[in-house]
Amino acid sequence: MKKREGFSPTVYILSSLVTLAVLLLCVSAGSVRVPLRDTVSIIWNSVLGLPIPEGMSKSIVFFVRLPRVICAGLIGASLSLCGAAMQGLLRNPLADGSTLGISSGASIGAVLALAFGFSIPGLSGGGVMLTAIIFAFASLMVILTLAYSLDFSLSTNTIILIGIVFSMFAGSIVSLVITFSDEHVKTVVFWLMGSLSGSSFLNALILLVTLAVCGTVILRFSRELNAFAIGEDNARNIGVNVRLVKQIVLVAVSALIGVTVSIGGTINFVGLVIPHMTRMVTGPNHKKLLPASMFSGAVFLMLADLFSRVILSPKELPIGVVTSFVGSITFVYIFYSSRRGRG
């Protein structure tokens, strides 16, 4: 009999249903409440190209909320997957996209584009996305080059240390750009706190394609990530091509983070806390941890986005504020209770 280590199809179907239910809930709720039944029929009819029944607000559901909620879900899944992968790869439960310095690198690019009004004609937000991705890759190159020149084996401590130093450096550049950005200050600051308002179906499509490509690459390395999570020397001894796997996973993670940052801004703590909590349920085996983190990350960020929309309605909180607030408190709680549990 052949045994699989991952989840059974039933678990996947159930998780997808829960995610879909949360998605519908988040679309129907908001400053203008649209009944759940109407929401479903609007989405259904719009997708099939059927006429919308009288009195239903198609534009708000289909063109404003739906793409936004989908983007929130995809960004949540991406950030959470990246965090889970990094925590395994670097064998450090505190690792996450921001630890590597990728998100701060990407934010330099995005902030530059916002502050100096760089845009691509015919594609709203295209300028920000392009520069964010370019800067995410550039940062990865800088970080890896520095790491290699210091330490050929790319030891995890070196990467984390360089990532932290690089984040500080990026922070100073971002502050510098803000100082020079006169009339754009408000846009830049609001973007820095993370915001999903104005997400479009195009954004959702870009996120979906990136997640499909990079996510497949990362999931493919589940077993190698298990080996890394046990220890890099152990991974080498059982025959993992340590350097190659590390490079591929890091490139996939930085591409994914570059795209999410360009669309959603810097949304902190999702990549740190969600995999951490998921691991408590699934255990550390990446064959379960990675897909489960994607589902829980998606659900978490959709709900966080809903919260940011309704709590001060009609005013809107930046989603980064919500995730950082919830995330940091949860994290302290987890950290404290696990330390106490260990005695």
Add this chain to the structure above:
Amino acid sequence: MLEARNLSVRYGNLSVLDDVSFKIGKKEWVMIAGPNGAGKSTIVNAVSGGAPYTGVLLFEGKDLRRLKPAEIARHIGILAQSSHVGYSFTVEEIIKLGRYAYSKGAFSPISRKDEEYIERALELTGLSEIRRQSVLTLSGGERQRTFLAQVLAQDPELLILDEPTNHLDLLYQKSTFEMIKTWIEETGRSVVSVVHDLSLAKAYGTHALLMNKGRLVASGAVKEVLTRERLGVVYGMDVYDWLSSMLSQWQED
């Protein structure tokens, strides 16, 4: 099986292994002995790819540098000195990873053959009962045996152990060495182990490499290498006198 030619390892200006050459044959149990800092573990690190070396390492005549990591892992299994685990993997999950080098694709499930090796490794190391337990809850000895089981599941032709009984009490030391002896007899494989306990080295080893300050002092059959005279020079004390005075503590009046 394994041959080292002019193997040297330097960290900056510090030479930790200096021009060492040796051959390891089939069905041999080679003990690497010597004082702290002699370069014993460095030999293991060079073979595992964890230390950059000059010179050549050959396995069955093939240069290790030209082999893929998974190919090397199918031939050579290495048990590192101490393995700290950060996450709560189960004993079984860790042992399963020993079969990594044999997996065909990234999503291929564990085969029946893999399972046989995993079961055998669990049995040999006596871990069957705690297979589903988290490694974080294990004692140092049990953890060490988990990684020993992993490397046995790897089914290597040459097993390299860096101080295999480091965390083990006397009973487990004995049972581990007996177990490895059985494994060699059953499978006809070879073992290299780094040891501090010279009595264990003499009792179980067929051959020995005696190291001192990064250089190979002597190599060959264990009885010829680990002599009272040589050990006296390397350790700067009469090892036999010391060990027999230790044993004399047990003589009852």
